[in-house]
Amino acid sequence: MSSTAKGVRARARMEVTAAIKDEARRQLAAEGAAKLSLRAVARELGMVSSALYRYFPSRDDLLTALIIDAYDSLGESAEAAHAKAADAGPVQRWTAVAEAVRDWALRHPHEYALIYGSPVPGYTAPDTTVPSASRVGLVFIGILREAHGTSGLIEPAPLPAALRPEAERMTADLAPDLPPASVAALVASWAELFGLVGFELFGQFNRVVEDRAAFFRHAVGRLAREVGLVDGQG
Amino acid sequence: MSSTAKGVRARARMEVTAAIKDEARRQLAAEGAAKLSLRAVARELGMVSSALYRYFPSRDDLLTALIIDAYDSLGESAEAAHAKAADAGPVQRWTAVAEAVRDWALRHPHEYALIYGSPVPGYTAPDTTVPSASRVGLVFIGILREAHGTSGLIEPAPLPAALRPEAERMTADLAPDLPPASVAALVASWAELFGLVGFELFGQFNRVVEDRAAFFRHAVGRLAREVGLVDGQG
DNA sequence: ACACATTCGAGAGCACTGCTCTTGCTTTGG
DNA sequence: CCAAAGCAAGAGCAGTGCTCTCGAATGTGT
Known part of the structure; x- marks a missing residue:
C-alpha cells in the first residue's frame, strides 16, 4: 500500500x-x-x-456543525475558568465560571445567539448537539458537588410537595449525590444566569442598565447564594 | 364635502x-x-x-410593526393578569403576572422569539418600540411600588459599594420612590424571569425539566422572595 | 495491473426571495 | 375641471438554497 x-x-x-x-x-x-x-x-x-x-x-447541517463548535467553545471557556479558580471558594468558582460565560457571549455575540437565542426558525437541533451543549451545565454541577463535599453548600428551604417529584427526577438524572432542593435551585439559577446574559446581549438592558459588568457580578453573586453556595473557611 | x-x-x-x-x-x-x-x-x-x-x-419595517404589536399583546396580557389579581397579596400578584408572561410565550412562541430571542440579525429595533417594550416591566414595578406602600416589601441586603451608583441611577430612572437595593433586585429578577421562559421555549429544558409548569411556579416564587416581596397580612 | 465503483468539482437550471423602476389608472384637493 | 398625488401592476435585477448531470480524479476488488 x-x-x-x-x-x-x-x-x-x-x-x-x-x-x-x-x-x-x-x-x-x-x-x-x-x-x-x-x-x-x-x-x-x-x-x-x-x-x-x-x-x-444542507445549510442547516452547516449550521448544526457551527452550533456544536460554539457549544464546545463556550464549554471550554467555562471549564478553563473553573480550572483556574480551583483553589478559590465555591462562590468565587461559581462567579468565575459565570463571568466566563458572559465574556464568551460578549466576544461571540452571533454564536451565542445561534445557540441560546431563538433557534433558527424551522430548525430543531438534532441529538448530536446534546453532549456539547451539556458542558457548561456540567461545570456548574461540578461546583455544587465539590461544595457539597466540603460543607460549602447549604441546603435550601425544603421543596413544596408540588415540585418534589420533579426535583427528585432531575436529581436522579443530573447529580444523585446532591439534595433535590439544591438541584432544583441550580437548574433555575442556570436558566436565570443565561437570562441575564441574554438580556444584556440582545439589547434589553439598553436605557436600563449602564454598568453591566458590576450589575452582572452582583446578580451572579445572588444566584450563588440562592443555590446555597457559601465560602466556608475549612 | x-x-x-x-x-x-x-x-x-x-x-x-x-x-x-x-x-x-x-x-x-x-x-x-x-x-x-x-x-x-x-x-x-x-x-x-x-x-x-x-x-x-421594507421587510424590516413590517417586522418592526409586528414587534410592536407583540410587545403590546404581551403587555396587555401582563396588565390583565395584574388587574385580575388586584386583591391578592404581592407575591401572588407577582406570580400571576409571571405566569401570564409564560402563558403568552407558550401561546405565541414565534412572536416571543421575535422580541426576546436573538434579534433578527442585521436588524436593530428603532426607538418606536420602547414604549410597548416597557409595558411588562412597568407592571412589575407597579407590584413593587404597591407592596412598598403596604409593608409587603422587605428591603434586601445592602448593596455593595461597587453597585451603589448604578443602582441609584436605575432607581432615579425607574422608580424614585423605591429603595435602590429593591430596584436592582427587581431588574435582575426581571431578566432572570425571561431566562426561565426562554430556556423552556427554546428547548434548553429538553431532557432536563419535565414538569415545566411546576418548576416555573416554584422558581418564580423564589424570584418574588428574592426581590423582597412578602405576603404580609395587613 | 486492470476494471469497476465511488467521490468529487463544475456548470446549468429551478423556484424562490427582497427590492426598484416604469407604466398607466384612480382618487384627491385647489 | 385639471393638475397632483396615491396606487396596483408588471418587468426586471441580483441574490438565495438546492438538484441534476457530466466528465475527471481517485479509490478498491480480483
Missing part, C-alpha cells in the same frame, strides 16, 4: 470541511446566522456552490 | 395595512420570522408584491 493509503482523499476532505467551517464561522461572526450564505462561503473558497453540498448536505 | 372627506383613501389604507399585518402575523406564527416572505403575504392577499411596498417600505 502507498504511504497514504486511503488518506489522500480522506485528508483532503477533512481539510476542505474545516475550511468551509472556518469561512462560515467568519461570516457568522461578521453578519449573523441569517446572512450566512452557502454561495458566499463557496465563492470565498474559490469553489462552486454545488461542490459544497458534497460536504454539508 | 362628501361624507368621508379624505377618508375613502385613508381608510382603505388603514384596512390594507391591517390586512397585511394580519397575514404577516399568520405566517409568523406558522413558520417563524425567517420564513416570513413579503411576496407570500402579497400573494395571499391577492396583490402583487411591489404594491406591498407602498405600505411597508
Whole structure:
C-alpha cells in the first residue's frame, strides 16, 4: 500500500470541511446566522456552490456543525475558568465560571445567539448537539458537588410537595449525590444566569442598565447564594 | 364635502395595512420570522408584491410593526393578569403576572422569539418600540411600588459599594420612590424571569425539566422572595 | 495491473426571495 | 375641471438554497 493509503482523499476532505467551517464561522461572526450564505462561503473558497453540498448536505447541517463548535467553545471557556479558580471558594468558582460565560457571549455575540437565542426558525437541533451543549451545565454541577463535599453548600428551604417529584427526577438524572432542593435551585439559577446574559446581549438592558459588568457580578453573586453556595473557611 | 372627506383613501389604507399585518402575523406564527416572505403575504392577499411596498417600505419595517404589536399583546396580557389579581397579596400578584408572561410565550412562541430571542440579525429595533417594550416591566414595578406602600416589601441586603451608583441611577430612572437595593433586585429578577421562559421555549429544558409548569411556579416564587416581596397580612 | 465503483468539482437550471423602476389608472384637493 | 398625488401592476435585477448531470480524479476488488 502507498504511504497514504486511503488518506489522500480522506485528508483532503477533512481539510476542505474545516475550511468551509472556518469561512462560515467568519461570516457568522461578521453578519449573523441569517446572512450566512452557502454561495458566499463557496465563492470565498474559490469553489462552486454545488461542490459544497458534497460536504454539508444542507445549510442547516452547516449550521448544526457551527452550533456544536460554539457549544464546545463556550464549554471550554467555562471549564478553563473553573480550572483556574480551583483553589478559590465555591462562590468565587461559581462567579468565575459565570463571568466566563458572559465574556464568551460578549466576544461571540452571533454564536451565542445561534445557540441560546431563538433557534433558527424551522430548525430543531438534532441529538448530536446534546453532549456539547451539556458542558457548561456540567461545570456548574461540578461546583455544587465539590461544595457539597466540603460543607460549602447549604441546603435550601425544603421543596413544596408540588415540585418534589420533579426535583427528585432531575436529581436522579443530573447529580444523585446532591439534595433535590439544591438541584432544583441550580437548574433555575442556570436558566436565570443565561437570562441575564441574554438580556444584556440582545439589547434589553439598553436605557436600563449602564454598568453591566458590576450589575452582572452582583446578580451572579445572588444566584450563588440562592443555590446555597457559601465560602466556608475549612 | 362628501361624507368621508379624505377618508375613502385613508381608510382603505388603514384596512390594507391591517390586512397585511394580519397575514404577516399568520405566517409568523406558522413558520417563524425567517420564513416570513413579503411576496407570500402579497400573494395571499391577492396583490402583487411591489404594491406591498407602498405600505411597508421594507421587510424590516413590517417586522418592526409586528414587534410592536407583540410587545403590546404581551403587555396587555401582563396588565390583565395584574388587574385580575388586584386583591391578592404581592407575591401572588407577582406570580400571576409571571405566569401570564409564560402563558403568552407558550401561546405565541414565534412572536416571543421575535422580541426576546436573538434579534433578527442585521436588524436593530428603532426607538418606536420602547414604549410597548416597557409595558411588562412597568407592571412589575407597579407590584413593587404597591407592596412598598403596604409593608409587603422587605428591603434586601445592602448593596455593595461597587453597585451603589448604578443602582441609584436605575432607581432615579425607574422608580424614585423605591429603595435602590429593591430596584436592582427587581431588574435582575426581571431578566432572570425571561431566562426561565426562554430556556423552556427554546428547548434548553429538553431532557432536563419535565414538569415545566411546576418548576416555573416554584422558581418564580423564589424570584418574588428574592426581590423582597412578602405576603404580609395587613 | 486492470476494471469497476465511488467521490468529487463544475456548470446549468429551478423556484424562490427582497427590492426598484416604469407604466398607466384612480382618487384627491385647489 | 385639471393638475397632483396615491396606487396596483408588471418587468426586471441580483441574490438565495438546492438538484441534476457530466466528465475527471481517485479509490478498491480480483
